[in-house]
Amino acid sequence: MQNPLDLDEMKRVLEAVLLSSGGALTLAELKRVFEVELGNDFLRRALEELKSDWRGRAVELVLVADGWRFQTRPDMQPYLDRLNPEKPPRYSRAVLETLAVIAYRQPVTRGDVEDIRGVAVNSQIVKTLEERGWIEVIGHKDVPGRPALFATTKQFLSDLNLRALSELPPLPEMARDLIPQEMLEEQPGAVGL
Amino acid sequence: MQNPLDLDEMKRVLEAVLLSSGGALTLAELKRVFEVELGNDFLRRALEELKSDWRGRAVELVLVADGWRFQTRPDMQPYLDRLNPEKPPRYSRAVLETLAVIAYRQPVTRGDVEDIRGVAVNSQIVKTLEERGWIEVIGHKDVPGRPALFATTKQFLSDLNLRALSELPPLPEMARDLIPQEMLEEQPGAVGL
């Protein structure tokens, strides 16, 4: 029945196999699906045709590193999100506080963050923020151990929808009313820091 | 952009959502996908159209117990099996008979199943069906020992491509016409059974 296999029937099978596989399939895997021996060229041609058959739909056939797969187009995301309103994951308090210290006090060392937060900063926290592309090492402080100096990145501003750091919400001036004026004048450094 | 939503765009979205959902979606879930409020009739019409758009392909849109879903047509299975050679388990007669009693006589206790089959029901059999998600305990019978009452699940119907219990194959008509009338009248229970 499969022999000879015409292109339309082959596309029909490929479509079902790729839609149901749950992941990308390599050419070798796709060849295994058919009883008859198929040439790579023939198979690729069928895949390319299938790909253009799907043009304009909300699902597309793409070739990625590990093979061919169907996937939803990016413009479907809002619809899919409404279907699965899973709560987006949240960063832990430790991560947020570390980020806040780095954002408001940059450039700072890990030691500075620890001083301000009053607790040790887990290296996983720093890694999380670096991998997110929100903080980076911009130099080393000239003290023993030469600790890294962290600052926020452009990516951080862009992800938070800010044009500049000065658009971060101003911190509550809780100290000002409470601190005697003399003290402020006495310790001007405290203001800037 | 979505407002007003035309039928073609709606079908385009429904297709992507249903192809990527990994399971059946109810009308209520599908309605949630759209920002605008949709009537059931309009949605159903779009689904029916989508269904006929797919006619002739190796994948079909079906309505089962837990909603609408895309699935491969049975004639694709030989191809899919070559890709994934491990076969799902075939159930033993004991498992299938237990399932049949629960499906056709629900809700039933294990004792009811044993009465009908004439043998003890191995607890492994019940476990097998529970793990497959095909049967569940829906209560307890108010008799000494308060035995569990079993019924089939939506998953069972959905896995067998059915919308409701009434779509199960009808019970084979037993030799009712051959049973002496007196016997039937004497034991009216036998008719319903």
Added chain:
Amino acid sequence: MSEVLEKADAAEEEIRHLARVQGELWTDLPNDLYIPPDALEVILEAFEGPLDLLLWLIRRNSLNILDINMTALTRQYIDYVETMHRKRLELAAEYLVMAAMLIEIKSRMLLPRQEKVEEGEEHDPRAELVRRLLEYEQMKLAARGLGELPQAGRDFLTLSIHIPQLAARRLPHVAPDDLLAAWGAILKRASMTRHHRIGRQELSVREHMSRILKHLREAGRSVFSDLFDPGQGRSSLVVTFLALLELVRERLVDIVQNEPFAPIHAQLAVAAAHAEPA
């Protein structure tokens, strides 16, 4: 009825195929009670219990289920059970219960037919057995039917194509106010005499400090005036200057001028320490 019988025949066919003796397919089930001893265990395994065995005996002997010859059936059944017993096969209690029931029915049928139910109608002692056999056979066939229905995973697959954006979108979202709240938490927890007040002006100084450090890290050193961008306006120049002063104060940057009126350079403090050990 004929369909039922057909299905029953199919069931029997299956039993036949199950029966293998010493590797050879055993295609003929016994007409009489002789069973090769090695086959018995195999055959009995093919039955789902006494009802199944009884049904098979009835169908095998072409007995009408509604007109069972109790004598023949009981004898055959009991012979089977005895053979099982002799072979020391593990005999399920249900088989013995059924044997007792068959004997009871048979003996009641021998009694003169004077037994009446309350309505005065005759009561056939086989009725209950027939009802159970019919009901079991019905379920047995229904089970076969269920097994033949298309099954997800076996006869068809449901679909779940890739949704590429999901991974990226699952990253936590942070709003600027979250940072404010985090800062507030730090202060609250510290509840010390240390007070931090950072306004917009200070923040932009901090931002320029980072910018200058990044620039110097890439360039190594920079002509002082290159650090300023007059195009950004006067306040930007002031803030940049404040940032430089702060960097020098924190000993992150060195400002050097080799001789009067020579160009002033800014360089990373560390770089300076390493480049000019003197």
